[in-house]
Each structure stands twice: as C-alpha cells, then as structure tokens.
Amino acid sequence: MARALNRRPGRAGLILLGALPFVVLVAVYLVASDARLAVNPADKLLPSPESLAAAIDRLAFQADPRRGTYILWSDTLASLLRLFLGLAIATGIALAAGIAIGLLPLVRAAFAPLVAALSMVPPLAILPILFIVLGLGELSKVVLIVIGIAPFLVRDLSMAVGSLPREQLVKAQTLGASTWQIVTRVVLPQTLPRLISALRLSLGPAWLFLISSEAIASTEGLGYRIFLVRRYLAMDVILPYVIWITLLAFLLDYLLRLLARRAFDWLPGEQQP
C-alpha cells in the first residue's frame, strides 16, 4: 500500500473526484428541500427545483410586465458595465502609477508611502464619503471598485517593475534607449503578464465592492436584486442569482487566463499563467 501522499488519481478519477463534492452538495440540497417542503409546502427557505426553474424562467426569459425588460439581463448588463469600468480605470491607474513608482526613484520616493497608506484604508469604510461627495449614481459605485483594487494593483505592478534585472535596464541604456523608450519597449511588455495575474486576483474584491455598493444604493444590478428580494425571503431568486454571479466571475477569470496564455508565449515555462 503506497503512502497517501504518493497516490494520484488517473484521468477519469480526476474528473470524478472533482465532480463528487458538487454532486453531494446538490443531493444534500434536494433532500433537505424535499424534507422541509413535505412539512410545510409554503416554505421559502429551500425552494424546490421546480420553483427555482420557474423563477429563472420569469427573470431571464419573460419581459417584466411593468418595465418591459428582462430583469436578469438588464441587471447583468448594469453590473458588468460598472465592473468593467472600474477594472479598466484601475488598470490604467495601475499601469501609469505602478511603472512610474517602480522605475523612477524620484516618483517612488514621493508616492510609494502614499500608496502603501492608501492600500491600508478599508474601501467600504469610505463608501459613505463617496455617496456624500459623488452622490448615489453610477460614479460612486465605479469609484469604490477603483479605490478598492487600484492600490493593490499599483503596488503589485511597481514591485514587478522593481524586480526587473538591473542588467536589462543598463543594457537598454547602452543601446541608446531614453526613459520613455525603456518604458514602452522594455518595462511595459514585461509587466503585462504580471498585470493580468494581478487583475485575476482583483476580480474577487472587485465583485465584493460592486455587490456592496449596489446593495446600499441602486435601482438595478445583480447585487441590488439580491438585496431587494431578500425582504420577501425570495430564495428562489437569490440562489440562481448567486450561482449566476459565480459563473460570471469564473468566466472572467478564465478569459483573462486564456488571454495571458495566448499573448505571452515568450514567458519561460515556469512563469506561464
């Protein structure tokens, strides 16, 4: 009998073992839901598969009678717009500030302490300030995402730039490169892979800040819907929404990883995403 740490699953075993917890989870839910509904058919806590399917059909495939829109899709669109806008602005800030701080000693001396301090501020604690200053509209939600993830991205990128070998920067200078040319031809292309992986790590916090701000003040969006129907204990809406959000988050992460694999074929094997 081999030691436990030496026993590895085969190809089929890998899929089977991976799927097992999901199957168990669904089975436990079905049994528990069935048991609760048998005692009280009006129970809302663990809705049956039928009522879940009915809710999904109502939200996704039938127009809302009052607004004429498909609620799930309009919520998804509103949320993704905020998310992408926040991610894009944070990425732009991270590229500019991260490279400047990582490459230019003067900028680093002036701004590295500030970024370090800012990254310690809990973003949700300043959400009220954002609502007061920027109002309850789209701007404050996007700004919350930016404030939430930009400091991390800036620090991560500046560290990536700082860890470029000194030899490369000297060599570039002996080839006649100016600071700007070193940024565009040497530093930027080599920090993009790190940016992608930092973005992937930021997706979780970005969703967190999105849902939080939508829960507090919004008129549409995935987070808004969940917190709206919470008042009616509408688990048949909340559960599909949570699964849908999870799926979207997974998909975004997967797309970023795919992009990184395609775009950076120059990376040595051990650094491949």
Place this chain on the structure above:
Amino acid sequence: MSLISVRDVSQTYGAQTVLERINLDIEAQEFCTIVGASGCGKSTFLRLLLSEERPTRGVIELDGAPLGSEPDADRGVVFQRYSVFPHLTVMENLILPLELRASKLWGRLFGARRREAMAQAEHLLERVGLAHARDAFPKTLSGGMQQRLAIAQALMPRPKVLLLDEPFGALDPGTRARMHEIILSLWQEEKMTIFMVTHDLKEGFKLGTRLLVFDKLRWDPHAPEAYGATITYDLPLKDRRTLPDGVAAAVSGSERDDTQRLPENKGSLDVLH
C-alpha cells in the same frame, strides 16, 4: 592619444575602500582582460567604465572627453545573465537598437524601414550563428546562444568600447571555447576595443592583448575594508610569453581551480599570433 584614460580613480562606499589610485591608458582596438580574486573590485571598475556609478575620486576619459553621467551608446555591455530581452525574438533583439535610434517616440519601426533594419542586422546574425533561430524567443535558446545574441546586440549600435562582465562564466567548457573563437574573430573583424572582466585567468590570457590584475597592495587584518584594490600587474600579452611569479598567487584567491594549472597555459597565447 589613448582611447580610454583613467586618472587616479578611487571608489569608496562609506568606510569601505574598493578601488584606489587606478591609472590606466587603453589604446583603440586593445582587448583588455581584467582578472582578480572575488571581491577585488574588478566588476566595480567595469561599472565605473559604464557610468553606472561615478568614481569617488579621479576621472575617466573616453576619446579625450570625460565619461557621461549615465550609460549610453558609446559603451556596449554584455553581462553574465539577463543580457537579452526575453519578450523579443532574436531578430527583434538585434534590431532594437536601430529602432530606438530611428523612432524616438515609439521605439519601433514598421514596414519598409523595419525590413531595412532587419537587413542591416543580417550580417551579425549570421556571424554569431543564429540565422536559423531568428524568430525564436530567448527562452528556447541555450546559454551560449543567448550570450552570442547579447554580444551581437551590443555591437549593433557600434559602441566605441565593448564591456564584458564575465560573459562566459555560466557556460560549460566546450561552449566557452567556441565563444572564445567567436569573440576573437569579431574583435579582429570589427576592430573593436574590448574590456573583459573574468575570474578565469586562463581565459584572460587566451583572449587578451593586455591583461590587468586587480589586487590589494596593502592589507590590514584588523580592518580588511580599509584599503582598496589597484592594478598590480599590467601585462602586454602580444610579445610576452613568460609570467611574473606573483601573478598566479594574486589570482589564486579566486575559487576556480584551473588557475592552479597556470604554467601549462602559456601555449594558449599562440591563439593571438
């Protein structure tokens, strides 16, 4: 007039003296090898020649003018590691200096001008035996091929002097011997002036037309950092076939045991005749 003249150069870091009173005149087309024990300041001297650091005292002149305050295209360099840009293919690495010179804003050439630059690089590419790998990324090249690419890249801007910082230190003996042939024939063809730091005395004798030994003249056992190294031997190799007795002893502080076999290696000077 000499190409490089070093006048009374000393380098200290706080209380630690690394180099003291270096005086040196190097003619154009000299192949100057620098040997010495680990930590004797030979790499520091190369950094001074590169303007990566300013000397604490003294001046270094290139072509009669004091060195600029930062690395520039006058002085090409090849380091032991990280000498090529991993995100560029072999050909892109080679034309980078031309692109940087021709396009100040983007550092890139397109279309006909790019093809022109590639044609210009073709000769060196073939000269270092990398024509078959022109579209490969450095990660797929062996250590010797990467160093060959690094040398060719450093030569593209036609520097007045080429600085080599233990360029073959990480290569196996067979590859190193082939690299010696390549660098010697390039040196003769291109009429270059080369400074090469090595901790391999045999290599220093084989390649150089002039060999400098860095060592400490004074040594205080209670304050090892009090005195710095200077040039203790300055051997013109073209017509000298015997070694002063002290040379091997001065270098034997280095960890390579092939320095022990020094007397047998005098024959290798034949390469130069």
